[in-house]
Structure formats: C-alpha cells, structure tokens
Amino acid sequence: MEILALGDIPNALSASVEGGGLMVDEKQLSADFFDLRTGFAGEVLQRFVNYRARLAIVVADSAAYGGRFSELIHEHRTNRSVRFFMSAQLARQWLAYDPIAKC
Numbered sequence: 001m002e003i004l005a006l007g008d009i010p011n012a013l014s015a016s017v018e019g020g021g022l023m024v025d026e027k028q029l030s031a032d033f034f035d036l037r038t039g040f041a042g043e044v045l046q047r048f049v050n051y052r053a054r055l056a057i058v059v060a061d062s063a064a065y066g067g068r069f070s071e072l073i074h075e076h077r078t079n080r081s082v083r084f085f086m087s088a089q090l091a092r093q094w095l096a097y098d099p100i101a102k103c
Contacts, residue, residue: 001015001028002042003024003028008011009047011044013047013048013051016053021054021056021095022054022056023055023057023091024057025058025090026049026059026060032035034065035070036067036069036072041069042074045082048081048082049079051081052080052081052082053081054086054095055081056080056083056085056091056094057082057083057084057085057091058087059084059085062084
C-alpha cells in the first residue's frame with residue numbers, strides 16, 4: 001500500500017484496522033513525507049495515532065533524510081500506534097505482537 005497523498009490515508013487506515021496493522025516501506029511513501037516542512041508526515045502519523053491504528057514504517061537509513069527526521073523516528077520509538085524500523089522483519093515482529101493479549 002502506498003501513501004503518496006492525503007487522499008491515500010483513509011485507505012491505509014482501513015487496511016491497518018482490517019489487517020491488524022500496516023507495514024509500509026520508505027519507497028511506498030511520497031517525498032513529502034520525508035520533508036517535514038510539508039506537514040504530510042505529521043498528518044499521516046497523527047491520523048494513525050488518533051484512530052489507534054498500527055503503522056510500521058521501514059526506513060533503512062534514517063540519516064539519509066536529515067537530523068529532524070531522525071528526531072521524529074526517535075520520538076516514536078515507544079509509540080503504541082506508529083513506529084519506525086530498520087528492517088521489514090523487525091516491523092513484522094512488532095505488528096505481530098498483541099499488547100492486549102499480554103494483559
């Protein structure tokens with residue numbers, strides 16, 4: 001699933017809710033996502049947080065997108081809805097983990 005424009009967010013949210021989470025690779029995101037001045041990343045992340053839908057974003061090298069983007073990744077390291085991972089394997093492991101079942 002690609003998230004290239006604001007209009008793609010509802011479909012991504014639906015896919016996440018229906019599938020128990022959504023994993024996207026950095027190649028499936030628009031360049032605007034990585035340019036924090038556009039506000040696109042903030043909109044995507046906030047919608048997933050608001051709806052408590054899980055989104056795992058695979059970014060192999062966060063430094064490639066600059067210091068501010070690396071800070072964003074760091075801020076989401078313990079977020080319940082949205083997290084960034086260096087590999088698809090780690091993203092799948094997080095998505096497979098059901099915190100409610102562990103209570």
